[in-house]
Amino acid sequence: GQNIDQPTEMTATEGAIVQINCTYQTSGFNGLFWYQQHAGEAPTFLSYNVLDGLEEKGRFSSFLSRSKGYSYLLLKELQMKDSASYLCAVRGGYRGSTLGRLYFGRGTQLTVWP
């Protein structure tokens, strides 16, 4: 079976740093994605990790440890527009394949206060 866990809700203030954790137990692993979803809208891609380590992209960074089944999304210099749901998704399938389906966590609703 597949199990992906992330906190349901988090709050932070503008300008702060927040870390959203994701742990996973899946029968196969072929990459981990983070998506941002504003209320009533489609998810948009934030980051992708397939090897251990940190991937940085502007204010957002994502970390992966495959041996621990663990990832986090780090958001720096928070802005009000960062208030959204953040979805962690693990891709199954054959190693090296890009065809595996994604297994999504329930999402972490982040609220940024002024």
Place this chain on the structure above:
Amino acid sequence: DGGITQSPKYLFRKEGQNVTLSCEQNLNHDAMYWYRQDPGQGLRLIYYSQIVNDFQKGDIAEGYSVSREKKESFPLTVTSAQKNPTAFYLCASSSPTSGEQYFGPGTRLTVT
């Protein structure tokens, strides 16, 4: 511009009626997906297709049907057998290089 379109954005139906949700992409992606999202929930996979004329059931396929006659199109039919059809439905396609999934704007279906 390349992308995924879903129509309509809002759809209302009476219980007992079948309804078909449209999904079209011009990204030249082989793989396409249908998800359902309920309030406070993550995305649950209904059906997916990795190539034309082929598709597989996801985790919650009961009460739904799909077809994939063209690469660009992957319509989803919500049948009267689906017990709780009211939800936000998202269609996606994935890049053959990165596997990243691109999402359409979604269709919010309300069945009363």
